[in-house]
Amino acid sequence: MTDSKSATASSFEQRYQVLVDQSLDLAIYFLTPTGYVETWNAAAERFKQYKADEVIGKHLSMFYTREDQQKKVVEYELDEAKRAGRYEGAGWRVRKDGTKFWAEVIICSLKDRHGNLTGFVKIARDATEKREQLDIIERQKQELIELSTPVIQLWNGILALPIVGTLDSQRSQIVMEKLLSAIVANDASVAILDISGVPTVDTMVAQHLMKTMEAAKLMGAECIISGIRPEIAQTMVHLGVDLGSIKTKSTMSRALEEALDILHIKLATNGEGKKHL
Amino acid sequence: MSPTSKQSTMAAQTEADLVSARHLARSYAKDLGLGLVDETKLVTAVSELTRNLIVHGGGGSVFIERIDEVSRHGIRAVFEDHGPGIANINLAMMDGHSSTKSLGLGLPGSKRLVSEFQIDSEAGKGTRVTITKWK
Amino acid sequence: MSAEHIPIIKMDEFLLVTIQEGIHDRLAITLQEELTAKVASTGARGVLLDISGLDMVDSFLGRLLSTIASITRIMDAETVVVGMQPAIAITLVEMGLSMPGVLTALNVDKGMTLLRRRLSQAKEVTCVPDIKAIHDGSSDRG
């Protein structure tokens, strides 16, 4: 290492080594072509709690959950990296003390001049916090969908589901299932789906609504849609949605009248012909 | 740990096999935690395609496997027979088309019940239908 | 196998059939034959097909239900399919099998009420206006 050329080379290696060693947030280490750990760095030690001498020579799968081991996730990831040159993914990994952390990983395959696989470099980050936040957001989203679709018993045998907010395909699906199971749970022969609080309806959602009605019918219940706003009526007609077979009412109270009628319930009327509830 | 193994194959010749195929599909669906609606859709599709095997294909085999990819999980089922095959697949896939005066909803209907649907058939050789339902 | 039957129970002027899970094709066909014979021999005015115990209805069973309904109608007995589970209803709709013309009800009680109402309507074609609420009247908020 006396000539200047190799000095430069070693200083490049040194610089690289410093970079890897001092990297606090990225675990960077090399793997053999069959997935055995060859090198280790400080961040890897910090995330996984293993010292270099405890892991070097061991197989990568030791950091994976038992479930992932059974599913051969490591093999899958390495195969992907080999095939595409690079694999990017995320998953729960196990620390030395048995606790889990969420790892975001990139695996790149390393090849020699002839294209033969010489190994892999794996770069990983502990993204547990981010993952937990995403989980919370997802859970809150689900709860919100649940909360935003209350089922109200208006009358013996009559349910109302006022829907407020955007109806996308996913939410329509949830609403549909909720309505149908509420019909069974409440022994309700009529359900009113009020969409006056829904800003727009696209073809998918309109189709979900139609399917809901049809399914209710098969179960032996009637479904009435109320609160179709003029814009939505126009959209639906423009979209060519055929509401022919569906009962629609402009307001919830008209829908209720219709529902009572379906159940053959007659209400007492006063002099002005207005109905008392 | 899990009651169901990763994959199963069964012969489908008789009506009793049809009931078994439904049960098998249901146990895979439950094991995966598909949810009742998707579970029912899968079992119904399996029922349709197994019946086709028996009625139109003269019997064959039903293969079911659990698929675990890194980011998605699902169930795949393959229905294979060496019966007469289907000369015109497009026609067979049409709602209401049936060579036996039944409803003709088995193929197009089960396609709508699953995430992926593939049919390969050759007249005189046999038919293979592959369906996948992702969680 | 041939000894297997689905019991058909007589309730007033109606017949009640409870279809169980795991029904196979031949048994279903047997049911169709026995049921039509029974409608004829008893002069029943309606049939209740309780499918609440079924966890799946495919196009074969769906068609069978429609066929039974059509045959009994010709024999002057309406058929009501009762108790279809939501997941099955969603599946049938998705498949494109909506069984048009088949009467449905949430449960056996409601199915009976429906059949009675239709019978009384048929009897009193001339007097339309004030048919009493046949709804079980337990509306606790009235």
Ligand SMILES: Nc1ncnc2c1ncn2[C@@H]1O[C@H](COP(=O)(O)OP(=O)(O)O)[C@@H](O)[C@H]1O
């Ligand atoms: N496995 C099969 N082998 C041969 N022909 C088949 C097979 N599956 C379906 N077919 C053909 O496709 C047609 C449509 O099938 P399907 O949609 O299930 O309706 P159905 O079974 O009610 O006739 C059948 O009538 C039959 O001619």
Ligand SMILES: [Mg+2]
């Ligand atoms: Mg078929």
